[in-house]
Amino acid sequence: MTRIGFAYNQKPESNPLHLTDAESTRTEDEPSSRRRKWTRRPRVAEPAPGSDQGSSERRAPSAETRSLSEHPAHLTTVNDEYAEWDLSSTIDAVEHALEPLGEVIRLEAVGDFPERLRLARPDIVYNIAEGFHGANREAHVPAICEFYGLPYSGSDPWTLSLCLDKARTKEFLAYNRVPTAPFVLVRAEHEVSSLMERVTTRRLRGVNGRLRLPLFVKPVHEGSSKGITERNFCRTPAELAEVTLFLLEHYKQPVLVEEYLPGAEFTCAVLGNGAGARVLPIVGMRFDALPEGSIPVYGFEAKWLWDRPEDPLQIFECPAQIDSALQSRIEQVTLAAYYVLGCRDWSRIDIRLDADGVPNIVEVNPLPGILPNAQDNSCFPKAARAAGMTYDELIQASLRHAAERQNIRLGGKGARRTRRTAALG
Numbered sequence: 069m070t071r072i073g074f075a076y077n078q079k080p081e082s083n084p085l086h087l088t089d090a091e092s093t094r095t096e097d098e099p100s101s102r103r104r105k106w107t108r109r110p111r112v113a114e115p116a117p118g119s120d121q122g123s124s125e126r127r128a129p130s131a132e133t134r135s136l137s138e139h140p141a142h143l144t145t146v147n148d149e150y151a152e153w154d155l156s157s158t159i160d161a162v163e164h165a166l167e168p169l170g171e172v173i174r175l176e177a178v179g180d181f182p183e184r185l186r187l188a189r190p191d192i193v194y195n196i197a198e199g200f201h202g203a204n205r206e207a208h209v210p211a212i213c214e215f216y217g218l219p220y221s222g223s224d225p226w227t228l229s230l231c232l233d234k235a236r237t238k239e240f241l242a243y244n245r246v247p248t249a250p251f252v253l254v255r256a257e258h259e260v261s262s263l264m265e266r267v268t269t270r271r272l273r274g275v276n277g278r279l280r281l282p283l284f285v286k287p288v289h290e291g292s293s294k295g296i297t298e299r300n301f302c303r304t305p306a307e308l309a310e311v312t313l314f315l316l317e318h319y320k321q322p323v324l325v326e327e328y329l330p331g332a333e334f335t336c337a338v339l340g341n342g343a344g345a346r347v348l349p350i351v352g353m354r355f356d357a358l359p360e361g362s363i364p365v366y367g368f369e370a371k372w373l374w375d376r377p378e379d380p381l382q383i384f385e386c387p388a389q390i391d392s393a394l395q396s397r398i399e400q401v402t403l404a405a406y407y408v409l410g411c412r413d414w415s416r417i418d419i420r421l422d423a424d425g426v427p428n429i430v431e432v433n434p435l436p437g438i439l440p441n442a443q444d445n446s447c448f449p450k451a452a453r454a455a456g457m458t459y460d461e462l463i464q465a466s467l468r469h470a471a472e473r474q475n476i477r478l479g480g481k482g483a484r485r486t487r488r489t490a491a492l493g
């Protein structure tokens with residue numbers, strides 16, 4: 069029977085100072101595998117493997133987090149190094165879903181993972197590992213698989229690294245004429261003055277590198293709304309300078325400055341490859357669910373503060389209530405991005421309409437969030453459910469696409485529901 073190596077990163081067990089209400093109230097942001105767990109722990113070399121975070125999934129909101137809502141700038145004082153990693157409940161659910169397709173070998177992607185992978189030599193690796201170090205962290209497991217010549221699921225290292233750089237992704241999309249908002253990347257403080265010279269209130273979209281207010285700014289290498297609060301919506305050059313400098317200083321990475329897309333927002337789950345790739349029912353954002361007067365963005369406040377277990381924010385609508393013409397325009401742009409960025413097997417793509425109603429790509433998530441519980445509001449599983457698929461069927465479909473692409477047979481004679489763990493070093 070097929071031997072499936074299951075590569076993942078699990079949130080460490082003890083994380084005493086994390087702002088779990090952020091985590092627990094939260095859904096995913098999407099890639100909920102990219103969900104941030106706000107911690108105040110110093111960075112450590114490596115998490116304790118095999119830990120269990122299931123019980124921390126839902127906790128009452130803390131006063132600490134509420135105070136953050138009053139002082140968004142204080143977000144910068146927290147670290148979130150394990151935020152993208154998955155909870156044990158997600159890892160167990162994925163393992164359970166994979167079991168009918170073969171023998172599942174757990175390979176936690178920490179420590180001597182390369183050696184354990186080499187010794188296990190699975191027929192295929194099912195990869196949901198988010199990685200840890202640096203801007204190429206999501207590419208590490210696929211790159212190690214390639215080093216050993218082992219087939220794996222999902223996008224390759226290049227696509228995973230590219231999509232974790234929102235500016236490079238936009239350059240690539242723009243070159244390929246896939247709509248995305250005009251932007252500039254600000255790498256250092258001294259570039260802020262030249263940014264000011266490019267800003268205009270006139271309608272000169274994309275002309276001579278001019279950027280038209282209002283603008284939206286965000287750290288270039290982050291997900292899960294890290295560094296994205298309402299403050300990032302800039303109406304004036306003064307606001308723009310202030311927020312850009314703030315993000316440069318606190319996130320220690322370039323800042324992406326984009327024209328603000330004022331229209332409706334959607335997120336699209338894609339499954340499959342080549343001509344067979346399909347967009348699952350589109351998830352729409354209902355910004356009218358946000359508190360009155362708030363900026364219509366799905367940022368930190370919406371993901372982590374206003375969405376609570378006892379009072380969930382009803383922000384997702386799936387399938388989105390849109391006419392078929394808009395639906396097909398969104399699907400076209402989504403699939404165009406999926407192809408030009410080289411996404412494989414599955415991905416989740418954020419879309420927003422510009423002032424003319426044209427769907428623009430906001431960002432692409434080749435390792436989509438996959439929280440198993442329906443009430444967790446995880447967009448990819450939600451879209452799959454709307455398409456009539458169970459959670460297990462979704463996970464299995466993503467592996468089947470990877471297997472088909474690489475001519476690997478899944479299951480096999482007397483497929484057993486066995487599992488083992490390649491010993492952690």
Ligand SMILES: Nc1ncnc2c1ncn2[C@@H]1O[C@H](COP(=O)(O)OP(=O)(O)O)[C@@H](O)[C@H]1O
Binds near residue numbers: 286290292364365367
């Ligand atoms: N150019 C933009 N125009 C309007 N809203 C934007 C723009 N860029 C981001 N946003 C808003 O900010 C949210 C988070 O941005 P995104 O790049 O998707 O970050 P994350 O990786 O945290 O999901 C989006 O869902 C959207 O609501």
Ligand SMILES: [Mg+2]
Binds near residue numbers: 098418431
């Ligand atoms: Mg997003």
